[in-house]
Amino acid sequence: MAAPTTPTTTEPGHWIGGEAVAGGADRIEVINPATGEAVAAVPAGTPADVDRAVAAAKAAFPAWSTTDITERAAVVQRISDGLKARAADIAASITAEMGSPITFARKVQATMPVATSAGVASLAPDFPWTEEIGNSLVMREPIGVVGAITPWNYPLHQIVAKVAPALLAGNTIVLKPTEIAPLTAAVLAEVAAEAGLPAGAFNVVHGTGPVVGEAIAAHPDVDMVSFTGSTRAGKRVSVVASDTVKRVALELGGKSANVVLEDADLAKAVKVGLANAWINGGQTCTAWTRMLVPAAKHDEALELAAAAAAKYTVGDPTDEATRIGPMSSVAQQERVNAYIERGVADGATVAFGGPGSVEGLDRGAYVRPTIFGNVAPDAVIAQEEIFGPVLSVIPYSTEDEAVEIANSTIYGLAGAVFGEQDHAIAVARRLRTGQVDVNGGAFNPMAPFGGYKQSGNGRELGRYGLEEFLEVKSIQR
Structure with missing residues (x-):
């Protein structure tokens, strides 16, 4: 090309x-x-x-x-x-x-x-x-x-x-x-x-x-x-x-939750979930920046996410192979880096990336794509819109708790649910958000787009x- x-x-x-x-x-x-x-x-x-x-x-x-x-x-x-x-x-x-x-x-x-x-x-x-x-x-x-x-x-x-x-x-x-x-x-x-x-x-x-x-x-x-x-x-x-x-x-804005149910295909949910969290370098209002997983599957989900993240090439946006380019500006780069540092300071587990510069990129507004695990639902990185390639993996104990966590932010723009189809749709109905993708449902440019709450x-x-x-x-x- x-x-x-x-x-x-x-x-x-x-x-x-x-x-x-x-x-x-x-x-x-x-x-x-x-x-x-x-x-x-x-x-x-x-x-x-x-x-x-x-x-x-x-x-x-x-x-x-x-x-x-x-x-x-x-x-x-x-x-x-x-x-x-x-x-x-x-x-x-x-x-x-x-x-x-x-x-x-x-x-x-x-x-x-x-x-x-x-x-x-x-x-x-x-x-x-x-x-x-x-x-x-x-x-x-x-x-x-x-x-x-x-x-x-x-x-x-x-x-x-x-x-x-x-x-x-x-x-x-x-x-x-x-x-x-x-x-x-x-x-x-x-x-x-x-x-x-x-x-x-x-x-x-x-x-x-x-x-x-x-x-x-x-x-x-x-x-x-x-x-x-x-x-x-x-x-x-x-x-x-x-x-x-x-x-x-x-x-x-948005702080969309990807709710992974017990009966979900975990590997698919994590792979598709990461792609939607980091779409356009995470600079997307609908990005699924919170991945909610059953507590017993948290560590497995984190390992799958980190393995998938390794395939996300960061670099020159004119290169056909690049999947994550720079942030839109130096100001945005500084904002995202500040959130990554806050996540570390608040005790979240760094499963991929973390603070610091991107190796081999001496200029440009780049950040290290980051995955946090064991994120508390009320943590700053789980509540505020970061607008960068930062994913928070949050464990939950029950389905009701997962729904409560998903609905716990001031936002309600988008979200996702992975699980047995009818089960996932039933949970999607409980989410206070303007659009929900079930099992990776495709974007529909003719469907209504907009949000609840703030x-x-x-x-x-x-x-x-x-x-x-x-x-x-x-x-x-």
Whole structure:
């Protein structure tokens, strides 16, 4: 397979009203976490830039919201097709800006946005845009101007999961992509324009959360904010948005449990569980970072996990063989290392990895993938989201205790259960979380995605994601 290319757009500006806008003199460098070198720079947006983008979105709303749904669906499908055509560039860009290994970037980072946008477009013909209930005509209509604020771990997927349904619903959008990995937002803007999306229907303002993100959340002409990121930042978005009583949809953090039952295939549960704990270097909100195993099988599970972990090559993310690249930034590297040190200090057993630098990697934001055993359910590493390749193996005595432990964090985004199928489904029903995979069930881009508790509210993907971007009106006759 050909070596990955470098990002083609190294100085993308804002995208406002269908045009690239340079922005002011201040720039935010985009740093390759594998090398520490700048690969691009984007403008540091201001509230004035947000005002201009919101005005463009507001001006475009009347025409786009009344465009026939068949044409809106066709535009979204053409966006999907355009992203598919640019997949190689997208994968290379994401690898360069946030360190996702190139093989994973090709297979997942570049393909999920294609699948989710095509899936959304396919909903249009059968979606109940209008329905009759007694003497009422119930209509689903676009909300208006949507502000979207997205993170760095799946930079394009998280954008498209908002933009595709929002556009199909008839809304217009102002996006603030992450400043850490912002480059694919420019690709999407180009693709959307080529797909025939009217100028102003999709706008991009680069910048930081405290400046651009807060300006979007507070703006009186923004009718909804859809945010994906940390629980801390999501709380702030809610507070800022509350002054204008706009709709807020939040997809936040997670601390997902993989519950391995007595009747599970232990080897499979551990192998698949580790893969889902360390997916994208553990920088995944749904990562199964807690593995709950029967106390009598704890040591065996730990040995299996350590053996599987030895196959996870850490290194240059452009190398086809690399399974874990650098963390997205030096700040994230320091955060993960601090949690690893805390796990040791709190007495957990280090079964693999542990504190220290990665041998042979003198530069880059790398950490040692780590497996802890004998982790107490209330330990810091078992309760807080680490967002790195750190797995906590937690023993339990009874099934009821396992469920209690699984539900014991402030989060409720994802989880897993391994065991005899009917038994596992019965336990999955008891987990207070938005999605549960049973015996390694595959990710479904058309199923609802979102969390309980402090993992957020609302749902993304498929029909449920489309409904998030619609108002409901009843007309009595």
